[in-house]
Amino acid sequence: MTKPNTKNKSPLDMAIRSVVRAECRDPFGILGMHDSGDGLVVRAMLPGAVSVTVIGADGTGPAIPLERLHPDGFFAGPVGRTERFAYRLSVEEEEGGVRVIDDPYRFPPVMGELDRYLLGEGTHRHLYRRLGAHITELDGVAGVVFAVWAPNARRVSVVGDFNNWDGRVHSMRLHPDCGVWEIFVPGVAQGALYKYEIKGANGSLLPVKADPFGFAAELPPRTASVVYDLKSYDWQDGNWMASRQAASAREAPVSIYEVHLGSWRRRPEENNRPLTYREIAVELGAYVREMGFTHIELLPIHEHPFTGSWGYQPIGLYAPTSRFGSPDDFRWFVDHMHAEGIGVIIDWVAGHFPTDGHGLIEFDGTHLYEHADPRQGFHKDWNTAIFNYGRKEVANYLYSNALFWMDEYHIDGLRVDAVASMLYLDYSREPGEWIPNRFGGNENLEAIDFLRQVNREVYGDHPGVMTVAEESTAWPMVSRPVHLGGLGFGYKWNMGWMHDTLRYMSKDPIHRRYHHDDLTFGLLYAFHENFVLPLSHDEVVHGKRSLLGRMPGDRWQRFANLRAYYAFMFAHPGKKLMFMGGEFGQENEWNVDASLDWHLLEDPLHDGLRRCVGDLNRLYRELPPLHQLDCDGRGFSWIDCNDRDNSVISWIRRAADPADLAVLVANFTPVVRDFYRLGVPRDGWYEELLNTDASIYGGSDVGLGGGCQADPIPWHGQPYSVALRLPPLAALILRPRSQ
Numbered sequence: 001m002t003k004p005n006t007k008n009k010s011p012l013d014m015a016i017r018s019v020v021r022a023e024c025r026d027p028f029g030i031l032g033m034h035d036s037g038d039g040l041v042v043r044a045m046l047p048g049a050v051s052v053t054v055i056g057a058d059g060t061g062p063a064i065p066l067e068r069l070h071p072d073g074f075f076a077g078p079v080g081r082t083e084r085f086a087y088r089l090s091v092e093e094e095e096g097g098v099r100v101i102d103d104p105y106r107f108p109p110v111m112g113e114l115d116r117y118l119l120g121e122g123t124h125r126h127l128y129r130r131l132g133a134h135i136t137e138l139d140g141v142a143g144v145v146f147a148v149w150a151p152n153a154r155r156v157s158v159v160g161d162f163n164n165w166d167g168r169v170h171s172m173r174l175h176p177d178c179g180v181w182e183i184f185v186p187g188v189a190q191g192a193l194y195k196y197e198i199k200g201a202n203g204s205l206l207p208v209k210a211d212p213f214g215f216a217a218e219l220p221p222r223t224a225s226v227v228y229d230l231k232s233y234d235w236q237d238g239n240w241m242a243s244r245q246a247a248s249a250r251e252a253p254v255s256i257y258e259v260h261l262g263s264w265r266r267r268p269e270e271n272n273r274p275l276t277y278r279e280i281a282v283e284l285g286a287y288v289r290e291m292g293f294t295h296i297e298l299l300p301i302h303e304h305p306f307t308g309s310w311g312y313q314p315i316g317l318y319a320p321t322s323r324f325g326s327p328d329d330f331r332w333f334v335d336h337m338h339a340e341g342i343g344v345i346i347d348w349v350a351g352h353f354p355t356d357g358h359g360l361i362e363f364d365g366t367h368l369y370e371h372a373d374p375r376q377g378f379h380k381d382w383n384t385a386i387f388n389y390g391r392k393e394v395a396n397y398l399y400s401n402a403l404f405w406m407d408e409y410h411i412d413g414l415r416v417d418a419v420a421s422m423l424y425l426d427y428s429r430e431p432g433e434w435i436p437n438r439f440g441g442n443e444n445l446e447a448i449d450f451l452r453q454v455n456r457e458v459y460g461d462h463p464g465v466m467t468v469a470e471e472s473t474a475w476p477m478v479s480r481p482v483h484l485g486g487l488g489f490g491y492k493w494n495m496g497w498m499h500d501t502l503r504y505m506s507k508d509p510i511h512r513r514y515h516h517d518d519l520t521f522g523l524l525y526a527f528h529e530n531f532v533l534p535l536s537h538d539e540v541v542h543g544k545r546s547l548l549g550r551m552p553g554d555r556w557q558r559f560a561n562l563r564a565y566y567a568f569m570f571a572h573p574g575k576k577l578m579f580m581g582g583e584f585g586q587e588n589e590w591n592v593d594a595s596l597d598w599h600l601l602e603d604p605l606h607d608g609l610r611r612c613v614g615d616l617n618r619l620y621r622e623l624p625p626l627h628q629l630d631c632d633g634r635g636f637s638w639i640d641c642n643d644r645d646n647s648v649i650s651w652i653r654r655a656a657d658p659a660d661l662a663v664l665v666a667n668f669t670p671v672v673r674d675f676y677r678l679g680v681p682r683d684g685w686y687e688e689l690l691n692t693d694a695s696i697y698g699g700s701d702v703g704l705g706g707g708c709q710a711d712p713i714p715w716h717g718q719p720y721s722v723a724l725r726l727p728p729l730a731a732l733i734l735r736p737r738s739q
Contacts, residue, residue, distance in 0.1 A: 015030045016030075016069055016070050016074050018030075019031065019045050019074060019168065019171070020045070020070050020072045020073075020074055020168065022155060022157065022167045022168045022171065022197075022199070023154070023155060023199070024155060024171055025154060025155055025174065026173075026174070027045075027105065027171035027172070027173070028105055028173045030043060031043050031044060031045060031103075031105040031171075032044075032103060032105030032106050033079070033084060033087070033105075033106055036078070038078070039078050039079070039080065039081065039082050040078065040079050040081050040082060040083075040084065041076060041077060041078050041079065042054050042064075042066060042076065042077065042079055042087065042089075042103070043066075043074070043075065043076040043105075044066065044074075044075045044076070044089060044103060044105070045073060045074050045075075045168055045169060045171075046073045046075060046089075046091055046169070047072055047073035047164075047166055047168055047169065048073060048093060048094050048095075048164070049073050049075065049091045049092065049093060049094070050092045050093065050094055051065065051066075051068070051075075051091075051092040052065070052066045052068075052075040052089055052090070052091055052092075053065045053066065053089070053090040054066060054077075054079050054087050054088075054089060054090075055087065055088050055089075055090050055100070056085065056086070056087060056088070057085075057086035057087055057088050057102070058086070061085075062080075063090065064077065064078075064079050064080060065077065072168070073168075086106070086139065087103065087106065088100055088101065088102050088103070089101050089102075089103050101186065101187060102141050102143070102186035102187065103186075104143075104170060104183055104184055104185050104186060107138050107139065107141075107184045107186075109173060109175070109182065110136075110138070110145045110147070110182055110184055111130060111147060111175060111180060111182055115130045116175050116177055116178040116180065117177075117178075119131075119149070119178045119180060119393065119396070120177055120178040120179075120393075121392065122391075122392025122393050122395060122396040123392075123396065124396055124400065125399075125400060125403060125457060125461075126400060126403065126404075126407070127213075127396055127397065127400040128213050128318055128400055128401070128404050130147060131147045131148060131149060131180065131212075131213040132146075132147065132148075132211055132212075132213030132214060132215060132318065133145070133146050133194065133211060133213075133214065133215070133225065133227045133228075134147075135189070135190065135227065135229045135231075136184070138184055138186075141186045142186070142187070142189070143184055143185050143186035143187055143188050144184070144185055144188040144189075144192070144227055145182060145183070145184045145185075146158040146170075146172065146182065146183055146184075146185065146194070146196075146211075147180055147181065147182040148172075148180065148181055148182075148196050148211065148212070148213075149178075149179055149180050149181075149212075149368075149393060149397075150179065150180075150181055150196070150198055150363060150364035150368070151178075151179025151364065151368075152179075152200070152201040152364045152365060152366045152368065153181070153198045153199060153200060153201065153364040153365060154199040154200065154201065154203060155171060155198070155199040156171070156172045156174075156181040156196055156197070156198050156199075156364075157169070157170055157171045157172060157196070157197045157198075158170045158172060158183060158185065158194055158195075158196060158197075159194065159195055159196070159197045159208065160188070160192055160193050160194030160195065160224070161192060161193045161194075162185065162187070162188050162192050162194075163185075165195075165208075167197035170183055170185055171183075179393075188227060189227070190227055190228060190229055191226060191227060191228075192226070192227040193218065193224040193225070193226060193227075194211070194224060194225055194226075194227065195208040195209055195210055195211070195223075195224055195225060195358070196208065196209045196210075196211065197209075198363070198364055198365065199365075200362075200364060200365020200366070201364065201365040201366050202365060204365065206357075206362070206363075206364075206365055207357035207358055208358060209358055209359070209363060210223055210224065210225045210315060210316065210358045210359065211225040211316075212317070212318075212360060212363070212369075212397065213318050214226065214303075214316055214318060214319050215227075215228040215230055215318055215319055215327055216228035216319050216320075216322065216326065216327050217303040217315075217316045217319045217321075217322055218322065219322045219323065220303075220304075220305055220306075220307070220321075220322075220323070221305065223305065223315070223356075223358045225316070225319075226322075228326070228327055230327065230408050232328065233328050233331045233332075235331070235335060235410065236335055236339065237334075237335050237338035237339065237410060240338035240339070240341070241338075241410060241464070244338075244343060244412055244464040244465075245463060245464035247294060247295075247343050247412075247464075248343065248412065248413065248464065248465065248466040248490065250530060250630065250631045250632075251627070251628050251629075251656070252294075252627065253294055253620050253621040253626070253627035254294055254295060254466075254491075254532070254575035254576070254627075254630075255292065255293045255294050255295070255570075255575070255576040255577075255578075255617050255620055255621070256293065256294070256295045256296065256297045256345065256532070256575070256576065256577040256578070257288050257291070257293040257295070257296050257297070257578060257580065257583075258296075258297045258299070258536055258537060258577055258578065258579040258580060259284065259296050259297065259298055259299070259580050260298075260299045260310060260311075260537065260580070260590075260592065261274065261275075261277075261280055261298060261299075261301065261324055262274040262307070262323060262324070262592065262593075263590070263591065263592050263593065263594060263595060263596065264280065264284060264580050264595070264596060265280065265283060265284075265595050265596065265598065266594070266595035268595070272594070272595070274323065274324060275324070276324050276325045276329060277320075277324045277325040277329040277330045277332065277333040278325065278329055278332055278333065278336075280324070280333070281332065281333040281336040281337065282336065284296070284337075285336055285337050285339075285340040285342060286340070288337075288340070288342050289340045289341065289342065290614070291583060291610075291613065291614050291617060292614050292616075292617025292618050292620075292621060293342070293578075293617060294342070294343060294621070295342060295343035295344070295345055295412065295413070296337065296342060296343070296344055296345065297345040297346070297347065297413075297415055297577065298344070298345070298346045298347065299311050299312075299347050299537065300312055300314055300346065300347045300348070300349055300417070301320050301321055301330065301346055302314035302315075302316055302317050302318075302319065302320070302321065302349065303315055303316030303319040303320070303321045303322065304316075304321065304354075305354065305356050305359075306354070307323075307592060307593070308592060309354075310537070310592055311347070311349075312347070312349055312382075312417060313349075313352075313353070313354040313382070313384060314349050314353065314354075315353070315354060315356060315358070315359045315360075317349075317398075317401045318401060318404060320409075330409065331408075331409055331410075334409055334410050334411065335410070338410065343412035343413065344410075344411055344412050344413075345411070345412060345413035345414065345415055345466070345468070346405060346411055346413075346414060346415070347414075347415050347417055348401075348402065348405075348414040348415065348416050348417065349417045349418070350387065350398045350401075350402075350416060350417075350422070350450075350454075351386070351387070351417060351418040351419070351421050351422045352379050352382060352384035352385060352386050352387070352418070352421070353369070353370075353384060353385055353387070354383075354384055354385075355383065355384065355385055360385070361385055367388070368394075369385070369387060369388065369391075369394050369397070370385035370386060370387060370388055371386060371388045373435065375429075375433055375434050375435050376388075376425070376434075376435055379421065379428075380428065380429070381421075381428050388446075389422075389444070389446040389447045389449070389450040390446035395446075395449075395450050395453065398450070398454070399450070399453055399454045399457050402414060402454050402457065402458055403457055403458065403461055403462075406458065406461065406462045406465055407461075411465070412464070412465050412466070413465050413466040413467065413468060413490075414458065414465075414466075414467050414468070415467075415468040415469075415470060415493075416451070416454075416467060416468065416469050416470065416489070417470055418470060419451070419469045419470055419471040419478070420470075420471050420472045420473050420475070422444060422447040422450075422451065423443065423444055423447055423448065423451075423471070423473075423475055424442055424443065424444065424473070425437060425442045425443065425444050426442045448487070451469075451487050451488070451489075452482045452487055452488050454467070454488075455467055455482060455487065455488030455489055456482055456488060459488070459490075466490040466491060467488075467489045467490050467491075468489060468490065468491040468492070468493065468532055469487065469489040469491070469492045469493065470493045470495075470534075471492055471493065471495075472493075472495040475487075476528075477529075478492040478529055479491055479492045479529045479530040479531075480529075489530075490530060491529075491530045491531065491532045491575060492529045492530065492531060492532070493531070493532050493534045493536075493577075494522065494526075494529075494531040494532065494533055494534065494574060495534070496521075496522060496525075497522040497526075497531070497533055497572075497574070498533065498534055498535065498536075498539065500518040500519070500521055500522060501518060501519060501522070501565070501568070501569075502535075502539065502547075502550065503515070503518050504516075504518035504519050504668075505550065505551060505561060505562075505565050505668075506550045506551070506552065507552065508552045508553070509552070509553070509647060509668060509669045509670055509729070510669075512647045512668055512669070513644045513645055513646075513647055514644075516642075516644035516647065516649075519568075519649055519668075520641045520649070522572075523573075523636070523638075523641070526572075526573045526574065526633075526636070527573065527631065527632060527633040527636075529631075530575075530630075530631040531573070531574040531575070531630075531631070532574060532575045532576070532577050533569055533572060533574040533575065533576055533577065534577040535547065535569070535577065535578050535579060535582055536577060536579050537579045537590060539579070540579060540581070540582070540586070540589055540590045541589055541590050542589075543589075544589070545589060546581070546582075546585075546586050546587060546588060546589055546590075547562060547582050547585075547586075548562055548585040548586065548587060549587065549588075549589075551565075553670070553729075555605070556605070556698075557670060557729060559585060559605045559608070559609055559698055560670075560692070560693065560698075560699060560728065560729035560730060561668075561729050562585060562609060563608075563609060563612050563692035563693075563697055563698075563699070563729075563730065563731075564666055564667075564668060564692050564729050564730050564731045566612065566613055566616055566692070567612075567616060567664070567666065567690065567692050567730075567731035567733065568649075568664070568666050568731055570616040570617075570619070570620050570626065571626060571651075571653060571662070571664035571731070571733060573629075573630050573631070573635060573636050573653070574630055574631075575630055576620065578613070580596060581596045581597075583609070583610055583613040583614075584600060584601055584606045584607070584609055584610040584613075585600065585605070585606045585609045585610075586600070587600065604698055605698040608696060608697040608698030608699075609697065609698065611696060611697055612692055612697040615690055616690065619689060619690055619733060623662055623689075623735070624655035624656070624657075624660055625653040625654050625655045625660055625661050625662040625735075626653055626662055628655045628656050629653075629654065629655065629656060634654065634658070635653055635654050635655070636651060636652070636653060636654070637651065637652045637654070638650075638651050638652075639651055639652060639663070639665070639678060639679055639680075639716050639718065640678070640679070640716050646667070646669065646673060646676075647667065647668040647669045648665065648666065648667050648668070648673070648676070648726065649664075649665070649666050649668070650663065650664060650665040650666070650678055650716075651663070651664055652681065661681065661682075661735070661736065662689070662733055662734065662735045663678075663680060663686070663732075663733070663734040663735070664731060664732070664733055664734075665678055665724065665726065665731065665732050665734070666730070666731035666732075667726040667727065667728065667729065667730055667731070668729065669728065669729065670728040670729050671728055672702050672725065672726065672727060672728050673724075673725070673726035674725050674726075675723050675724075675725070676723070676724045676725070676726045677713070677715050677721050677722070677723050677724075678715065678716065678721060678722050678724055679714070679715035679716025679717060679718030679720070679721045680710050680718050680720050680721060680722055680734075680736075681718050681719065681720070682710065682720060682736050683710050683712065683720050684709075684710055684736050684737060685707055685708070685709055685710075685736070685737040686707050686708055686709075686710060686722055686734040686735065686736055686737070687706070687707040687734065687735050687736075687737045688703060688704045688705075688706055688707045688708075688732060688733075688734060689733045689734065689735050690731075690732070690733040691703040691704070691727060691730065691731075691732050692727075692730045692731050692732075693727030693728065693729075693730035699727065699730060700727065700728065702725060702726075702727035702728065702730070703725065703727050703730075703732065704724060704725060704732070707734070707737070708722045708723065708724065708734075709722070710722050711723070722734075
């Protein structure tokens, strides 16, 4: 390629050329007001302008026309003064009309030295307060400060509907000590669309990028970021925030309803549209309260380009998806849930990100957020990029995001997605497809440090929240404190329990005796971590069938099996999680593009299952033995774990006061077992608190008729025993009446 002839060009000619071609790395060194040696001059780049005149910012003083030095819109000229002054530009447009603007190049830097230092150090805990788009006022002028981290870029411009998406108009100032580019653009207001136009390290123009710190985004498939002021919302949840720590404690009942906002309920009469944040808040809040769940967990609500990813491939980690409304609409959603006494947990995806061109991938023309080597930086399973946790600015971007959702949206917890994929360098990789750590192992040491840092920061700033790890391996001490060598999570999903017990329940009852260990094995490690028992969205998709569809037998037996399984779950040590639709026996697999089949509740069996789950939630919340020592081995003891021939299982749950107890006995065969003797620890009358075979749930009403008297007959190592009539495919929860 022939190089341009610069031999006879003056420095000003070269500067004009760089600005016009949008190649200038230091636009503030050329544009705006400068001392020429013979007085002050003003230079401006305004494509589409016919003429430009300098006027005083207060409207006084003479109007000074600038000379057009380049046909693409570069204007410059002396202003006849030697002392700087505030000025504006009167611009005559090609299409007619005159507008008066404040020149963005007359304003000083906004980002201070401390912010730049903390960002460069990777310790700016509230980084989102400086990067992104912030509505502000400088020198009495309203506008927006844009700031973005792109240390290897040759040039960065903010483009948007306020400058015709022209990268020559608002080239940004670089802070080389931290790699941040910034500019204050007067006149930009709430709702403006914008992106960043970046010339990469090699000089090539990149796909126009959405703001990594954008607080709002266009409705997909459009991809621009949206200027949004987060300072305006008036929160009403002070009482909840003051008391929420008790709701997430180890001793508290935690029963989570997992929800995908776009498919929980739709408006079929309005082209099957999903509910807005405000609409679903009212309907979901009332339903969750009625059902007795303590928390909801939302599948990722961060902005994401592809609906079919369920939100697990987010582009805008700082923006709630615009599919259901504005950021303040989502705040209203959280506020309303808190008014209903319901905590809000969100799924948080910090393990990977999609490779869409407008996102983080090769953000400044280099592998900025991701590893360059695909053996470290690419997920084959999901075709996504992996964050480089060893880069301090990337870790800062992510843990600041965790704090953001709690600071700005009053979120009560984070369920961290795909933790196993973060912890292991060889996750889903064959030999030769991964790079060992510096000790030769497969542990991702940088990810370990990052997760610990996230938990330290979150619990340090917001002790009333919870963090939950979706971690599917035997990695030790996931939910143990960092200072003891753990990862610092509050809870961990018990994936092993879920897989084992669902495998057992899918067997025909005649074969269950051969798989009895699937029910009991989880109790060998039930207190190694603070566990959540998850029946999540992952178990009702991709050909696995719905939970009801996985139950064996005829229709009545399938419902009976599921009711018994739910009672087993609610009486089992560990906090609870159930995906939407499971509570009433959704027949079909979950479909992200359709509503749950609410019409099924017209069927008594479906409605009976819903009633059963509601009563289980009520018992779980009201009975200290069922929740108080969920994460403590003192709260559990077997009665009989070995009755595989009858497929019966039984145990005792105790509260912090060991005399406060409840008993579970479950019969996983369709056979009524008369005179089944069960050892119990105390004398007296045992009240039948719940029987999943009750007729109100759709059962056959076999049971104890309200309770039974303990006999002074030692059994199962207990000093007393009761003779029970065990209903078929059912579970009983009993409690000594004196309690």
